[in-house]
Amino acid sequence: MFWKMKRKLKCTFLYLFLILQIPLISLVSELVGTLKHSPVYTPANNNVALIFYGSPRSLQWTIESIRRQILYPLKRNTFHFDIYLHSYIHHETYSNRRSKESNAKLNNTEWKLLQPTDHKLENISDVEKKYETLLSELKKYGDGWDDNYESLRRCILADHSLQVATNLALASTTRYDGMLIFRPDMRYLDPVDVNLFKLAISTSAIVMPSWQSWGGFNDRFSFGATSAMTVMGNRLGGFINYCEAMSGRYHAEKYLYWYFVLDGFRSVLHSDNHTGNIDKIKIFCTDQRAVRVRANSIEKDEEFTPDQSHCLKMS
DSSP: OHHHHHHHHHHHHHHHHHHHHHHHHHHHHHHHHHHHHSOOOOOSSOEEEEEEESOOSSHHHHHHHHIIIIIHHHHHTTOEEEEEEEEEEOSSOEEETTTTEEEEOOOTTGGGGGOOSEEEEEEHHHHHHHTHHHHHHHHTTOOTTSSTTHHHHHHHHHHHHHHHHHHHHHTSSSOOSEEEEEOTTEEEOSOOOHHHHHHHHHTTEEEEESBOOTTSOOOSEEEEEHHHHHHHHTGGGGHHHHHHHHTSOOOHHHHHIIIIISOGGGGTOOOOTTTOSOOOOEEEEEOOOEEEBOTTSOBOOOOOOBOOTTSOOOO
């Protein structure tokens, strides 16, 4: 009698064990399938281009953060990077009413701290003359900063610099899987998110800061696949198109929303070997922080509250 009961119990336990395994097997199968179809986060050749642009005003105070938070993390993750730079030569003192900088003497050789692979320098006065017509056309739509178009003029100069530096990288014989665009006048508080960078490369996406988006996207820095970053690096060409489409004044953050989310870039760029046949540019956001450093070494008090309303959510 005892052995019959024991045998019965064994059969019952075996039956329960097999029944319980069915959902477990299903779960494991589902996980394996998910991993199998997830994007591979490893770039093809680990070659990436670093883009720096703009006037030389505070690199002596930010260079260590650039090395620690950008260059070293890339090296640790076996990325091979080249640095491309465009900067301005200032023969006059530098003043900016909005940032409370006045008659600062800029160091026109400061850019050398970045040791670029390739670079280009231009007299800022020459470039200002080049864009007089564009500035005049944009003035018709209003002054977004109410500072007599001074900030608008600086946006044009900054994006010209960005465009030149980006195209220096594109002209290289090296094939870059990804690009990173950083302003040299910022002190970076956190390391670049290398895993997010790899994800952006593998999904033809772009990454921008999650904070200070002001109804669009923060343009202080960005990184991602070369195709998407080529679009970012050549954004200057869409200023007039944006103002016409919106029937209003230029707004830096909202412009990037129009440019990427509303596909404004299609009216500016044509498909080529670098942009490819872009369907839709995915946008991820990072909480990586950075503060602006002025020509007088004073740091801007930044607000880092995240706003990812226009970003793809990371699961």
